[in-house]
Amino acid sequence: MSNNISPVLLVVWAALAACFLALIVYRGQLTRYEEDQLFLNENINQNEHQQQDDIVRRVNKLQPLVRICGGAVGAMTIGVVGLYVYNAAKLLM
Template sequence: MSALPVLLIVWAVFSACFLALLAYKGQLTRYEEDQLFLSDGVPAHSQQMQTEIVRKVTKIAPFVRVFGVAAAIMTAGIIGIFTWDAWQHLR
């Protein structure tokens, strides 16, 4: 049995996790402001909400990087294996 079907399944899992994390991060940052002006008139609740959003995004950032890099490396590996197999069949 070839390793390609197993690699495709593992790649699909990593890619699905990566896309789910990106969707979650996008949902978190949907209403985040680029700038938050703190003054006496701004309620402390706004600052707490922004701080909580930044904390959540910072918490998932390493997972986004790991799953993204893993999916990219596996994509390159699958393309390489497929190309090598096609080259061997052409000879």
């Protein structure tokens, strides 16, 4: 019965891994142009300050999704590897 479940687990794992990678790439694109150092002056850099705040807001909004998806991928990886180790051990005995 576990042999029938293995392809389903692999498909679910692949879908979660693809979502996780897409989130990581998107987060990298958001922070690509973020400045390491920002000198804020009330009059001159208001537009830059607003852009940086927008980037930080988007990254903070995305962070819980990255953590949840990363945890799910990790759990699925452990499950898939555990299932294959169990099946291999069962065949050897």
